[in-house]
Amino acid sequence: xxxxxxxxxxxxxxxxxxxxxxxxxxxxxxxxxxxxxxxxxxxxxxxxxxxxxxxxxxxxxxxxxxxxxxxxxxxxxxxxxxxxxxxxxxxxxxxxxxxxxxxxxxxxxxxxxxxxxxxxxxxxxxxxxxxxxxxxxxxxxxxxxxxxxxxxxxxxxxxxxxxxxxxxxxxxxxxxxxxxxxxxxxxxxxxxxxxxxxxxxxxxxxxxxxxxxxxxxxxxxxxxxxxxxxxxxxxxxxxxxxxxxxxxxxxxxxxxxxxxxxxxxxxxxxxxxxxxxxxxxxxxxxxxxxxxxxxxxxxxxxxxxxxxxxxxxxxxxxxxxxxxxxxxxxxxxxxxxxxxxxxxxxxxxxxxxxxxxxxxxxxxxxxxxxxxxxx
Ligand code: OSB
Ligand code: MG
Numbered sequence: 481x482x483x484x485x486x487x488x489x490x491x492x493x494x495x496x497x498x499x500x501x502x503x504x505x506x507x508x509x510x511x512x513x514x515x516x517x518x519x520x521x522x523x524x525x526x527x528x529x530x531x532x533x534x535x536x537x538x539x540x541x542x543x544x545x546x547x548x549x550x551x552x553x554x555x556x557x558x559x560x561x562x563x564x565x566x567x568x569x570x571x572x573x574x575x576x577x578x579x580x581x582x583x584x585x586x587x588x589x590x591x592x593x594x595x596x597x598x599x600x601x602x603x604x605x606x607x608x609x610x611x612x613x614x615x616x617x618x619x620x621x622x623x624x625x626x627x628x629x630x631x632x633x634x635x636x637x638x639x640x641x642x643x644x645x646x647x648x649x650x651x652x653x654x655x656x657x658x659x660x661x662x663x664x665x666x667x668x669x670x671x672x673x674x675x676x677x678x679x680x681x682x683x684x685x686x687x688x689x690x691x692x693x694x695x696x697x698x699x700x701x702x703x704x705x706x707x708x709x710x711x712x713x714x715x716x717x718x719x720x721x722x723x724x725x726x727x728x729x730x731x732x733x734x735x736x737x738x739x740x741x742x743x744x745x746x747x748x749x750x751x752x753x754x755x756x757x758x759x760x761x762x763x764x765x766x767x768x769x770x771x772x773x774x775x776x777x778x779x780x781x782x783x784x785x786x787x788x789x790x791x792x793x794x795x796x797x798x799x800x801x802x803x804x805x806x807x808x809x810x811x812x813x814x815x816x817x818x819x820x821x822x823x824x825x826x827x828x829x830x831x832x833x834x835x836x837x838x839x840x841x842x843x844x845x846x847x848x849x850x851x852x853x854x855x
Pocket of ligand 1: 718773
C-alpha cells in the first residue's frame with residue numbers, strides 16, 4: 481500500500497449528555513479524524529485527544545500540529561504492507577501517542593480493507609462478541625446518578641463504573657451498593673487522590689468493588705504499588721500505562737491487578753497488542769477503555785476488545801449514549817445481555833457516513849506525497 485495522501489479533519493459533535501470527571505465537564509467533542517489514501521483504498525481512524533490537556537498532555541491542537549508537521553510527513557509516499565509498519569517510521573517523535581495511534585490505526589483499517597479481512601481477525605481477535613460496561617460521569621445530585629444507573633442496568637449493561645473524587649465517593653458508592661448489592665461495580669478517580677489519603681481509600685474496600693481505577697498521580701507506578709499493598713480492592717491503571725514497559729513495571733511491582741487498555745493512550749494497535757500479551761502472560765486481565773469516541777474510534781475499540789485477554793467488560797457502549805446521530809452505519813448497539821456482537825465483515829464492518837462527516841467538518845487538510853526527484 482502506497483500512502484499517497486493523508487487527510488486530517490476536525491468535526492464537532494455535541495454529546496447528548498455532559499460527561500464529568502474529577503478534572504472537569506465536557507459538553508461537546510472536537511473529534512479529529514484521519515484518513516489515509518492508499519491506491520484506491522481509504523483507511524480511517526480517530527485521534528482520541530481531548531479538547532483540553534487534562535486527561536493527558538495531548539489535546540486537539542497538539543495532535544493536529546504534530547500529525548501535520550511530523551507524523552504525516554514521516555509516512556507520506558511510503559509503501560507499507562502492514563498498519564504496524566508506521567511505528568518505526570514515527571519513532572523519532574517522542575510521546576504524542578494519541579496522534580501516532582490515529583495514523584497507525586488508519587493504516588490498519590486500510591490494510592484490513594485491502595486484504596478484504598475483518599480488522600478484528602487481523603488484530604488476532606478470537607471473540608465473537610464483547611462484554612460491555614458503562615462509565616457514568618459525576619452528576620449534579622446522587623439521585624440523578626441513581627436514575628442513570630437504573631437505566632443502564634435496565635438496558636443490559638453488565639458493569640457500572642462511576643467517576644469519583646473527594647466529596648463524591650463513599651456517599652455515592654454507599655447509595656449504589658445499598659440499592660444494588662450484587663452488580664459488578666467499579667470506580668474511576670482519574671488521579672484525584674494522594675498517598676496521604678490511604679485511610680480514606682481503605683474505606684472503599686467495604687463496597688466489594690471490581691476495581692478502583694487510577695486513584696493516584698497520572699504518571700505514577702511506585703506509589704500505586706505501595707497503595708495496592710494497603711487495599712483489598714484491585715487497583716486498575718489507566719493514565720499510568722503509556723507503553724508495554726509501563727505495563728511490565730506495574731505488573732512486576734504489583735502496582736495494579738487489572739489494566740485498562742486505550743489504544744490511543746498507548747500509541748496504536750501495535751503497542752496495545754504488546755500490553756495485552758504481557759498482561760496475559762502474567763494473568764492480569766485487561767479491558768478496553770473509552771475516550772467518548774465517535775463511531776470510528778468505537779469501531780476500533782470493538783475490534784481490539786475481541787482479543788482473548790479482554791476478560792472484563794469494557795467502556796465500550798452504544799452510540800446513542802453519546803450521540804444523536806453517529807458517523808458510522810449501523811450505529812453501535814448493545815444487546816439486552818450487555819454485549820456487542822462482532823461484525824464479521826471486511827474492515828471494521830461499519831460503514832463511514834462521509835456525507836454526514838462532511839457536514840460536521842470545521843477544518844480539513846489533505847497532505848499529498850510529492851514525487852521523488854532524481855538528482
Ligand atoms: O478515565 O476512562 C477514563 C472519558 C474521557 C477521558 C477519560 C476517561 C473517560 C471515560 C469515558 O471514563 C469512557 C467512555 O464512555 O468512552
Ligand atoms: Mg479511566
